[in-house]
Amino acid sequence: MAAAVRVNQAGYLADEKKYAYVMGDGGALDGAGFTVVDEDGRTALRGELGPSTGKWNSAYDTVRTVDLSALTRAGTYRLRLTGQDAGRSRPVRFRVGSARQVTRPLLEDGVHFFRTQRDGEDVLPEATGREASHLTDERAVVYASPHYDSATGRTTDTGLTEVAGPVDVSGGWFDAGDFLKFTGTASYAVAQMLTAVRDAPAVPGLPEEARHGLRWLDKMWDGTDGVLYSQVGLGAGNDRIRSDHDVWRLPEEDDALTVEPGDPDYFVKYRPVFRANEPGDPVSPNLAGRVAAAFALAAQTEAEDDPSAAGRWLAKAAAVYAKADTRPRGALVTTVPGSFYQEDAWQDDMEWAAVELARAADVLDDGRRARWEREAAGWARAYVRSGARGTLGLADVSALAHADLLSSADAGEEVSEVLEADLGRQLEQGGKRAAGDPFRAGVVLTDFDAVPHAFGLVATAELYARATGDHRYDAFAARQRAWVFGSNAWGTGFVVGAGERYPHCLEHQVANLAMSRTGKGDILRGAVVNGPNRADRLRKPSPSDAVRPCSAAPEGHAWADFDGRGAGYVDEVGAWQTVEPADDFTSTALLALSLVAARS
Numbered sequence: 001m002a003a004a005v006r007v008n009q010a011g012y013l014a015d016e017k018k019y020a021y022v023m024g025d026g027g028a029l030d031g032a033g034f035t036v037v038d039e040d041g042r043t044a045l046r047g048e049l050g051p052s053t054g055k056w057n058s059a060y061d062t063v064r065t066v067d068l069s070a071l072t073r074a075g076t077y078r079l080r081l082t083g084q085d086a087g088r089s090r091p092v093r094f095r096v097g098s099a100r101q102v103t104r105p106l107l108e109d110g111v112h113f114f115r116t117q118r119d120g121e122d123v124l125p126e127a128t129g130r131e132a133s134h135l136t137d138e139r140a141v142v143y144a145s146p147h148y149d150s151a152t153g154r155t156t157d158t159g160l161t162e163v164a165g166p167v168d169v170s171g172g173w174f175d176a177g178d179f180l181k182f183t184g185t186a187s188y189a190v191a192q193m194l195t196a197v198r199d200a201p202a203v204p205g206l207p208e209e210a211r212h213g214l215r216w217l218d219k220m221w222d223g224t225d226g227v228l229y230s231q232v233g234l235g236a237g238n239d240r241i242r243s244d245h246d247v248w249r250l251p252e253e254d255d256a257l258t259v260e261p262g263d264p265d266y267f268v269k270y271r272p273v274f275r276a277n278e279p280g281d282p283v284s285p286n287l288a289g290r291v292a293a294a295f296a297l298a299a300q301t302e303a304e305d306d307p308s309a310a311g312r313w314l315a316k317a318a319a320v321y322a323k324a325d326t327r328p329r330g331a332l333v334t335t336v337p338g339s340f341y342q343e344d345a346w347q348d349d350m351e352w353a354a355v356e357l358a359r360a361a362d363v364l365d366d367g368r369r370a371r372w373e374r375e376a377a378g379w380a381r382a383y384v385r386s387g388a389r390g391t392l393g394l395a396d397v398s399a400l401a402h403a404d405l406l407s408s409a410d411a412g413e414e415v416s417e418v419l420e421a422d423l424g425r426q427l428e429q430g431g432k433r434a435a436g437d438p439f440r441a442g443v444v445l446t447d448f449d450a451v452p453h454a455f456g457l458v459a460t461a462e463l464y465a466r467a468t469g470d471h472r473y474d475a476f477a478a479r480q481r482a483w484v485f486g487s488n489a490w491g492t493g494f495v496v497g498a499g500e501r502y503p504h505c506l507e508h509q510v511a512n513l514a515m516s517r518t519g520k521g522d523i524l525r526g527a528v529v530n531g532p533n534r535a536d537r538l539r540k541p542s543p544s545d546a547v548r549p550c551s552a553a554p555e556g557h558a559w560a561d562f563d564g565r566g567a568g569y570v571d572e573v574g575a576w577q578t579v580e581p582a583d584d585f586t587s588t589a590l591l592a593l594s595l596v597a598a599r600s
Contacts, residue, residue: 001059001561003029003089005066005079006439006491008482009499011095011102013596017475018068020079020094021439021487022049026062032083034066039076046082054438056489057564063438071096093500100201103597109497109526110590111205114189114213116510116524117583119181119251120171122212128514128523133251134179136270137232139166143272146234148337154238155337159262160272169232169273172216176582177508178244179251180233183220183276184334184341187290188394189587190214191352194297195400200594207301214298217291223316226323228283228291230276231336234267242268248546250513276333282325284333289349290397292321296356303363314360318368321353341395345388348398351379355405376405377415384422391426392456393449394584399426399456403463423464427473430457430480439488440479445567448577451494451531452585454480455592462595481596484589490532490562490569491554495589496581497525505550505573507580512548512573527581528589535560535568537577547573 003024012018022029029049036045050065071077073096080091095102115127123132142164146155172181173189193210196203220229237243242264257269277283295317302310334341354376361369383389383398390396402419430442437445443453461477464470485493486501493502506512511524551572553559559570569578 001025003032003081004060004491004562005081005089005092006487006489007079007092007094008485008487009094009493009501010106010481010485010495011097012068012071012482013099013102013478013599014072014074014096016069016478018071018096019440019479019482019487020066020068020092021053022064022066022081023056023060023438023489024062024064025060026052029062029064029083032064032081034079035082036068036071036077036079044073044077045070053440054436056438057562059561060489060564068094074098074101099596099599103593106495106498106526106593107203107206107590107597109495110586110593111203111209111526113496113524113526113528113581113586114173114209114583115205117173118171118212119174119179122171128510130250130510130514131252133255134271135170135255137170138168140169140232140271140273141165142167142229142275145274145336148236148339153236153337153339155236155241156238158240160234160241160267163275165273167219167222167229167273169216169219169229171212171219172232173213173583174251177506177511177576177580179254179509180231180235180244181216182335182341183217183228183230183291184287185394185582185584186213186217186220187287187294188397189583190217191290191294191297191356192400192587192591194294194301196591196594197301198297200598203594206590214294217294218316221291221316221320223319225279226277226319227279228276228287228320228323229273230287230333231274233271235335235340236337237267240264244268244271248509248513248544250510274336277323283320283323285324285326285328285346286332286334286343286349288320288324289346289351289353292317292324292353293349293356293397295320296353296360299360300356300363303360307364310360310364314357314364314366317353317357317360321357324350324353326350343395345383345386345390345396345398347379347383347386348396348401351376351383351405352397352401354379355401355408358408359404370410373405373408373410376401377412380405380415380419380422384418389422389425391429391453392460393453393588399423399460399463403467406467420464420468423460423467426460427457427464427476431473431476434476434479439483441483441488442476442480445532445565446534448530448533449585450533451484451528452582452588454484455528455585455589459588459592459595462592462598466595484531488532489564489567490559492569492571494529494531496527496529501554503527503529503571503579504552505571505579507573507576512550513546524581526586528585529579529581530585531578532567532569533577535563535566538568538570538575549573
């Protein structure tokens with residue numbers, strides 16, 4: 001099998017360490033070298049392949065590095081192999097540019113993705129060609145959470161029990177490839193967007209899109225009764241109650257249904273709302289923390305232009321924070337059912353809320369700043385002592401909280417040491433994984449969320465360097481970016497529209513159906529997918545009759561040719577394990593790339 005060259009298709013930064021990879025037969029690659037030519041065909045760099053980083057699979061028993069770091073001039077280049085295997089290997093294009101040049105189109109595409117995810121009246125037809133959707137969410141009914149069979153994942157109830165309403169929960173974003181809306185993921189995305197607005201160069205449309213999500217999040221908080229709504233839509237039903245996941249369609253088709261109570265599709269049109277807490281009860285601390293953080297970040301970003309609005313956001317953030325259940329028992333509240341998004345850590349969410357409250361109080365001259373900062377330090381220590389420490393992603397926001405607390409002049413030496421050590425721990429954990437991976441990926445390729453966790457490591461490295469002035473993890477972060485954008489075994493990027501090869505057959509109803517109707521092939525530009533997963537999870541999908549068939553593979557290959565070390569990838573509608581995009585995936589990428597752009 002011909003050697004395969006893998007590069008960062010989105011582009012390398014001119015001033016960073018730059019690596020490509022060649023995977024092939026060890027004997028055939030012995031003595032091989034490489035040549036890089038520029039746009040005018042002139043040789044810009046040549047050299048020998050670096051040492052083997054390990055075996056990938058039986059067909060590609062060695063992976064060799066190509067050091068491109070000497071290329072510092074912005075431009076587009078072609079890399080080709082020289083030596084005995086060169087004749088069967090095609091030249092590969094890549095780009096070099098400044099941080100701003102490389103990240104700007106990626107950031108604009110990330111905003112585009114969220115625009116395509118909009119629900120309610122504010123749907124943008126020019127983005128998708130579709131119409132306003134789920135207008136019945138304007139007067140939605142609140143129901144008790146149904147019971148679920150842990151083996152099947154289906155509800156055991158024959159109906160839902162109404163408890164309150166109506167409430168207006170219209171608008172917001174669809175969570176992923178389906179049409180459910182979750183407070184947990186939306187608050188995470190909004191808070192990351194607002195962090196980027198606050199700390200990074202301006203991205204067209206990003207503040208407006210963050211406010212779109214923020215307006216919906218505000219609807220999910222009932223300050224009068226002290227209730228936080230956690231979800232809109234039924235995620236899993238049964239033979240008598242059809243759920244969002246049981247129907248493949250465009251979202252506006254739900255509004256056109258003619259249904260009565262008791263009909264199987266009743267809750268597809270009249271979508272139920274579920275609570276995170278009962279009136280008077282505390283709120284699960286993971287949700288309370290990240291919602292409070294989002295509101296407090298809104299206060300910070302509004303403070304200069306609209307101090308009155310900023311004050312209202314601060315009051316809401318403080319109210320949600322005060323409702324947190326800081327002695328939770330049992331499972332944390334995430335979604336209904338909870339298996340959709342599982343979470344063990346919660347002290348990190350409380351730390352994030354407290355430090356953002358303190359920062360908002362600082363810019364608004366509120367006397368509670370010192371108290372919230374002390375509480376943030378306390379939650380940071382509690383997180384470090386917990387047994388649920390991870391790296392940046394939907395289930396762990398400690399990196400964001402630590403970095404903002406470190407930026408405080410009053411954090412104190414002892415707390416600063418704890419925070420720096422834990423940020424370093426997260427990056428060292430990724431570094432140990434990368435050392436054992438031929439492509440230097442710092443994530444678990446056989447687990448869910450490999451790509452967003454890679455972006456999380458990029459963001460964490462940027463945050464660490466900002467907070468400490470220590471750039472020891474810059475090269476590690478560059479390799480994680482490169483892996484996400486094509487320097488991996490499959491030779492594909494995992495962000496739609498970035499580079500020459502990226503996902504085309506997404507597990508996403510609007511992309512699948514609206515593309516066939518409108519002919520727009522870039523509907524979900526900017527979407528970030530899960531990427532590789534455990535290979536034995538990727539059984540042949542069985543999509544419903546409503547799905548537009550779609551399958552894409554590299555020319556002359558099946559994706560399985562590149563599977564290795566238990567990890568697999570496939571670009572086919574129905575393969576939600578690898579090509580379903582999600583809001584939290586894309587918001588983490590937006591934040592990471594915004595922080596990279598800020599280097600300029």
